[in-house]
Amino acid sequence: MLLTSQPLASADEVRDSQWPLSVYDAEKVWRTSKGAGVTVAIVDTGVDSSQPDLTGQVLPGRDFTGSGNPQKDSVGHGTSMASLIAGRGSGPNGESGVIGLAPKAKILPIKVDISRDGGDTASWAAGVRYAADQGASVINLSLDDSSSYPGSKAARAIEYAQSRDVVVVAAAGNDAGTVNYPAALPGVVAVAAVDKNLTPWSKSNTGGVIVAAPGVDVAQVDPTTSSGYAVADGTSGSTAYVSAIVALLRSKYPDLTAGQIINRLIKSASFLNNTGRTVPDKELGYGIARPGTALTMDIPKGPKQGPLAQPAGSTSTNSGAASGDERNSSQAIKGKGSSSGGILLVVGIAAAVIAVGILFALLRKRRNGGGSGSEGGMPHTGAVLPSEPSASYRQPSGATYGGYHAPPGQPSPDAHDPQAQWPPQQGQ
Structure with a gap:
């Protein structure tokens, strides 16, 4: 007690x-x-x-x-x-x-x-x-x-x-x-x-x-x-x-x-x-x-779950369906997969075109007697498919305390308040 x-x-x-x-x-x-x-x-x-x-x-x-x-x-x-x-x-x-x-x-x-x-x-x-x-x-x-x-x-x-x-x-x-x-x-x-x-x-x-x-x-x-x-x-x-x-x-x-x-x-x-x-x-x-x-005090309602950390495994009333963020994330993954497939297709076509060009050049060179001059050679294009910028995730500065963040401007290591509001420091 x-x-x-x-x-x-x-x-x-x-x-x-x-x-x-x-x-x-x-x-x-x-x-x-x-x-x-x-x-x-x-x-x-x-x-x-x-x-x-x-x-x-x-x-x-x-x-x-x-x-x-x-x-x-x-x-x-x-x-x-x-x-x-x-x-x-x-x-x-x-x-x-x-x-x-x-x-x-x-x-x-x-x-x-x-x-x-x-x-x-x-x-x-x-x-x-x-x-x-x-x-x-x-x-x-x-x-x-x-x-x-x-x-x-x-x-x-x-x-x-x-x-x-x-x-x-x-x-x-x-x-x-x-x-x-x-x-x-x-x-x-x-x-x-x-x-x-x-x-x-x-x-x-x-x-x-x-x-x-x-x-x-x-x-x-x-x-x-x-x-x-x-x-x-x-x-x-x-x-x-x-x-x-x-x-x-x-x-x-x-x-x-x-x-x-x-x-x-x-x-x-x-x-x-x-x-x-x-x-x-x-x-x-x-x-x-x-x-x-x-x-x-004039305080916005805020999210229904409130500011404190939730128990592990706790679910919302809509736990049977994916949240909007989850759905968007899922769609993004699918979109990324489709994009990768498109890139592979383009690479494959380009490789096929290059291969056909090389074969054509070799046949032409053989037909022309194997000349080594620029007239009969295949120029090196140096072209490559540009790589996509790597996606990066930057962890927000500071850990949360009980699932709640300190407000902006406070000299605290966890300084970020998503609702940008904090109580005054006087009064009852």
């Missing part, structure tokens, strides 16, 4: 500790979207639906541990994530407790075993498939599991969810190493954490990060404490915030595909006060996710 926490003394203290809402200017964000109509699946330790901050927010869900009830959470981790995403506060008019960034989204609890690398990979992989089948458009994976490498059962489950137009968001990890699986899988939004100063958290994993979000000293519901609340550090929390932002976007832009939502998330991210960085940054990826900007 990618989170460490300390209990908070009271519910009143919680509201004052929700600094991410202030940073994101949540009140302004909610004028545009609160996540209504969106289901976020939390594949975790369950979600305690009896918590006052989550009243009416938790759907029935499903348990994959054998304990029976996905709306019970003896560990508290899944409930904490749910509160950051869709908490509605408690007390009179919701004036106390935790409010999530997408307070009108619904939570689908998927109860699994996610203890660090000792959990049941099969259970959460099955949970991912279940979430996709139940209509969740966002799946939050605040977990790590080295068994979810490419080609594994878990990776295939994520690919299945992605094929169902689901945005999968996962935690980068908390051990200051490289981004863990499943966050490192193709097409998954890998999330790092930043602190109150919006600087990278020292324990957040790096290299392969897509975006970052608040994850340090974050107040959240925790049913295992006496007050019911805690303040915690971890990429678990930052992942929940990005899942909430995706929920806001999916509510505001229901016509966009999962890939296009990710495109909007990435294009609106910014380094903010982290000056001197270039995309893709090892610690922040494409920047800190910004809900207000993501909701309102």
Whole structure:
């Protein structure tokens, strides 16, 4: 579980500790979207639906541990994530407790075993498939599991969810190493954490990060404490915030595909006060996710598959037919073959003409007595068929990062943005 926490003394203290809402200017964000109509699946330790901050927010869900009830959470981790995403506060008019960034989204609890690398990979992989089948458009994976490498059962489950137009968001990890699986899988939004100063958290994993979000000293519901609340550090929390932002976007832009939502998330991210960085940054990826900007920035839809790398072997909905590029390429190959055949025909005719000419000259020379003067000789023409210029392919400069390119002008080795657009470096 990618989170460490300390209990908070009271519910009143919680509201004052929700600094991410202030940073994101949540009140302004909610004028545009609160996540209504969106289901976020939390594949975790369950979600305690009896918590006052989550009243009416938790759907029935499903348990994959054998304990029976996905709306019970003896560990508290899944409930904490749910509160950051869709908490509605408690007390009179919701004036106390935790409010999530997408307070009108619904939570689908998927109860699994996610203890660090000792959990049941099969259970959460099955949970991912279940979430996709139940209509969740966002799946939050605040977990790590080295068994979810490419080609594994878990990776295939994520690919299945992605094929169902689901945005999968996962935690980068908390051990200051490289981004863990499943966050490192193709097409998954890998999330790092930043602190109150919006600087990278020292324990957040790096290299392969897509975006970052608040994850340090974050107040959240925790049913295992006496007050019911805690303040915690971890990429678990930052992942929940990005899942909430995706929920806001999916509510505001229901016509966009999962890939296009990710495109909007990435294009609106910014380094903010982290000056001197270039995309893709090892610690922040494409920047800190910004809900207000993501909701309102003028961003072209982009391709349906989005900017991130796709899983190997993934196919489009038209996989049974060749794409336009494939058809054109095939035709080009056929055309090249026909051209080569034409050249061979011309060469053959020319050779035949030359051979006939030589034979005619020899016969004439013999008939004329074998004279060696120019009058009886065959002049050397020196003519050859011109060779076609050799076709060459120049690899574009720089490799892509997660299937996405840095924008023009950035002093990054992978500097090329096919859409020629990049977010401003300030604002939320």
